[in-house]
Amino acid sequence: MKLNFSENHKLLFSVVFFGFVALSILIAIIPAIEVNSNDPMCGVNTLTPAQFRGLKIYVSEGCLYCHTQQVRPLPLDKVFGRPSSPFDYSYLTPLDQIRMTPAVLGSERTGPDLSNIGNRQPSEIWHHIHLYNPRAVVKSSIMQAYPWLYEIKENPDSNDLVIPVPAEYAPKNGKVVATQKAKDLVAYLLFLKQKPIEGISQVEESSSKNLTAANRGAQLYNTNCASCHQQNGEGIPMTFPPLKNSATVNSENIDKHIRTVLFGLKGEAINGIVYPSEMPAQKDNLTDEQIADIINYERSSWGNNGKKITADDVKKIRAEGK
Amino acid sequence: MAVERPIAPTKVKIDDLINEDDRLTKLIYSYLVSATVWLIFGTFVGLYLAIRFIYPDFGVAQWLSFGRLRPIHTNVVFWGWTSLAMIALALYVIPRTSQRPLFSISLARRALFVINASILVGVIYLFMGYNNGGQEYREFIWPAMMLFALGVISHTLNFYKTIALRGTKEIYISNWYILAAFLWTIVVIVIAYIPWYQNALGETVIQGYYMHMGVGMWFTPLVLGLTYYFLPMLLNKPIYSYSLGVLAFWTQMVFYSLIGAHHFVFAPIPWWLQTVAIVFSVGMVITLTAGTGNFLLTMKGSFRKVARSYSLPFILVGVIFYFLASAQGSLEALREFNQYWHFTNYTIAHSHLTMYGFVVFLIWGGIYALLPRLTGKEPSHLLIGIHFWFALLGLLIYGFALMIGGTMQGKSWIEGLPFIHSVELMIPYWIWRAVGGTFMFISHIIFAYNLYKMKPLTHLHKKVDLAGEQI
Numbered sequence: 001m002k003l004n005f006s007e008n009h010k011l012l013f014s015v016v017f018f019g020f021v022a023l024s025i026l027i028a029i030i031p032a033i034e035v036n037s038n039d040p041m042c043g044v045n046t047l048t049p050a051q052f053r054g055l056k057i058y059v060s061e062g063c064l065y066c067h068t069q070q071v072r073p074l075p076l077d078k079v080f081g082r083p084s085s086p087f088d089y090s091y092l093t094p095l096d097q098i099r100m101t102p103a104v105l106g107s108e109r110t111g112p113d114l115s116n117i118g119n120r121q122p123s124e125i126w127h128h129i130h131l132y133n134p135r136a137v138v139k140s141s142i143m144q145a146y147p148w149l150y151e152i153k154e155n156p157d158s159n160d161l162v163i164p165v166p167a168e169y170a171p172k173n174g175k176v177v178a179t180q181k182a183k184d185l186v187a188y189l190l191f192l193k194q195k196p197i198e199g200i201s202q203v204e205e206s207s208s209k210n211l212t213a214a215n216r217g218a219q220l221y222n223t224n225c226a227s228c229h230q231q232n233g234e235g236i237p238m239t240f241p242p243l244k245n246s247a248t249v250n251s252e253n254i255d256k257h258i259r260t261v262l263f264g265l266k267g268e269a270i271n272g273i274v275y276p277s278e279m280p281a282q283k284d285n286l287t288d289e290q291i292a293d294i295i296n297y298e299r300s301s302w303g304n305n306g307k308k309i310t311a312d313d314v315k316k317i318r319a320e321g322k
Numbered sequence: 323m324a325v326e327r328p329i330a331p332t333k334v335k336i337d338d339l340i341n342e343d344d345r346l347t348k349l350i351y352s353y354l355v356s357a358t359v360w361l362i363f364g365t366f367v368g369l370y371l372a373i374r375f376i377y378p379d380f381g382v383a384q385w386l387s388f389g390r391l392r393p394i395h396t397n398v399v400f401w402g403w404t405s406l407a408m409i410a411l412a413l414y415v416i417p418r419t420s421q422r423p424l425f426s427i428s429l430a431r432r433a434l435f436v437i438n439a440s441i442l443v444g445v446i447y448l449f450m451g452y453n454n455g456g457q458e459y460r461e462f463i464w465p466a467m468m469l470f471a472l473g474v475i476s477h478t479l480n481f482y483k484t485i486a487l488r489g490t491k492e493i494y495i496s497n498w499y500i501l502a503a504f505l506w507t508i509v510v511i512v513i514a515y516i517p518w519y520q521n522a523l524g525e526t527v528i529q530g531y532y533m534h535m536g537v538g539m540w541f542t543p544l545v546l547g548l549t550y551y552f553l554p555m556l557l558n559k560p561i562y563s564y565s566l567g568v569l570a571f572w573t574q575m576v577f578y579s580l581i582g583a584h585h586f587v588f589a590p591i592p593w594w595l596q597t598v599a600i601v602f603s604v605g606m607v608i609t610l611t612a613g614t615g616n617f618l619l620t621m622k623g624s625f626r627k628v629a630r631s632y633s634l635p636f637i638l639v640g641v642i643f644y645f646l647a648s649a650q651g652s653l654e655a656l657r658e659f660n661q662y663w664h665f666t667n668y669t670i671a672h673s674h675l676t677m678y679g680f681v682v683f684l685i686w687g688g689i690y691a692l693l694p695r696l697t698g699k700e701p702s703h704l705l706i707g708i709h710f711w712f713a714l715l716g717l718l719i720y721g722f723a724l725m726i727g728g729t730m731q732g733k734s735w736i737e738g739l740p741f742i743h744s745v746e747l748m749i750p751y752w753i754w755r756a757v758g759g760t761f762m763f764i765s766h767i768i769f770a771y772n773l774y775k776m777k778p779l780t781h782l783h784k785k786v787d788l789a790g791e792q793i
Contacts, residue, residue: 061390098464099454101520134378
């Protein structure tokens with residue numbers, strides 16, 4: 001029998017249809033079945049009910065259109081964490097009977113990657129201020145504000161979570177209080193912590209070896225510290241302490257400053273103010289050299305004039321432990 | 323002595339009217355009206371979003387946020403405007419090239435209702451923040467997409483029957499492409515909406531497959547099939563080579579099916595899958611060279627005709643963008659370039675250069691070629707010219723702004739600058755994007771007016787006596 005596609009429509013369209021079905025099975029369905037695994041491999045990787053509700057808000061508000069959750073094995077992605085691995089996504093299943101598995105990997109970085117945001121920005125309060133109005137913590141952010149996740153209350157109860165929004169962005173009267181939805185969303189964001197994998201370093205190496213120490217310090221500070229302490233070092237009143245004119249930063253005694261960066265700080269009064277959010281420990285995020293660069297940048301910027309330190313100082317205190 | 327200079331070069335008036343079944347003409351027109359309503363709505367949303375990038379606190383409300391409107395913009399222009407407009411033209415091309423009336427007009431009429439309903443349901447749910455897991459172009463929840471699939475299936479039956487009962491020996495090349503697009507799209511939708519193998523990264527593999535096949539097995543073959551008819555018709559000569567068309571057809575089917583994973587280069591999906599996708603992305607150059615070459619060689623020697631026509635320039639632009647933007651896609655798939663451009667605004671430039679510069683321009687060429695001949699009514703040539711230039715200029719501003727901006731973004735990330743730096747540097751480019759978008763939107767309003775001007779007369783083929791009574 002002669003194969004005549006242009007005159008035999010049955011033959012032509014059968015080949016077109018079944019040929020494509022066969023190709024699709026090979027290239028899509030079989031590989032999908034291969035990686036269709038909810039096995040977390042190491043450690044538990046499941047969502048609590050609150051985090052799951054948070055994931056649903058993350059999806060319905062379309063966070064994944066501007067934020068990826070995939071760290072590629074490339075130098076430029078190191079700032080976001082270690083390269084993503086298949087089991088990072090093992091918690092993903094269909095949302096409900098109507099909605100399928102969410103596509104959290106994303107395809108666009110209008111905002112930064114969130115694979116490891118729970119480690120990179122562990123402050124719950126920061127996330128709430130940022131969601132209420134991103135520009136309150138990051139001046140040039142173009143992210144959407146989500147005020148409908150918050151209520152304005154004249155007299156909040158004692159069990160309300162009051163968000164200390166800076167005056168410039170706060171409502172004229174009343175206090176900003178987080179709704180359950182806001183708490184759920186932040187719970188999901190804080191769940192996004194990459195679990196360590198043996199042999200893959202969590203610590204990012206500076207991708208800019210050729211910069212001077214001062215420039216490296218500025219860059220590291222802006223990437224890792226500025227979202228709370230701000231680029232001008234002034235912090236946010238009553239929420240994040242200032243580094244400008246700070247006693248610790250200008251002190252001859254370097255011990256306290258290094259300790260704070262390495263091991264974090266919580267609940268301590270600074271200039272008589274107890275801040276609501278904690279300083280996250282950086283010991284697993286940054287190398288001794290990087291911490292020294294940051295501290296020296298802080299000690300020589302915004303009019304500060306503290307004693308310079310070296311990477312060996314950091315190493316010594318790291319060895320001593322908390 | 324002063325010479326009368328017209329404001330625009332004169333274009334040839336149409337005198338070869340088609341006497342077509344009145345019901346089909348009206349049906350095609352109603353498809354185009356639906357499509358154009360979605361076009362105006364979808365691109366208005368797009369323009370609003372472009373402005374949001376510059377004024378993030380402009381109009382803060384839950385259903386006006388980027389996360390809700392973005393899928394509305396993409397899905398409405400995909401399934402509402404582009405798909406319905408392509409189907410409208412196919413409703414004419416398939417019967418015409420098969421030399422047989424459409425198998426069932428009432429089935430096609432019902433399909434229009436079903437597809438419009440599917441988009442309406444999908445959009446209402448998207449406004450409510452109810453999307454299908456944020457899977458790009460798959461945001462319609464399955465009840466809405468099932469309706470769309472129903473519409474596609476009824477057209478498939480209708481067109482298959484029409485081709486099966488054709489009055490010619492050979493199946494014209496247009497019909498290969500058009501009917502294949504319908505068959506492939508059914509497969510794509512079914513595979514995409516079966517949930518069993520779509521947990522964790524399984525979803526990602528299917529998403530790569532789906533988002534690429536949505537473009538490559540629906541829009542591309544359908545619009546190429548239409549062009550294989552309209553271009554020879556307008557030039558009044560046969561297509562340069564049937565065999566080139568056939569070669570492009572089979573390579574389209576084989577290569578295109580395999581390259582979905584190039585949307586997830588460097589992601590934790592299997593490395594071999596990414597490599598296969600990249601290799602065949604480069605292979606696509608064969609397909610698009612064959613396709614473009616075929617069209618350009620058909621035009622060869624007739625460029626005077628192109629200049630004198632008002633529909634051919636659209637087709638010429640569409641063919642050029644088909645080549646350039648698809649080649650751009652092959653480049654983006656290479657790991658070296660992907661590092662630079664993935665996740666940046668360059669991707670958005672690419673999607674607009676392809677969907678708009680290639681697909682939509684070819685559709686407009688088809689509409690301006692067909693409707694005046696069907697209804698005997700031409701819009702103002704000047705307004706068609708304004709539509710053409712505004713759409714083209716807007717697209718070029720849009721495309722270049724985001725290509726340059728996207729490259730700068732990638733550069734700033736590779737240099738290790740703080741992330742916020744890449745946001746700050748994009749502001750001027752986003753402003754240009756909004757300017758380009760404004761031009762495009764204005765051209766759509768003009769197109770809608772032109773479409774209204776081409777409205778079929780209700781008594782087109784009825785003789786009316788002076789008293790207004792039918793004879």
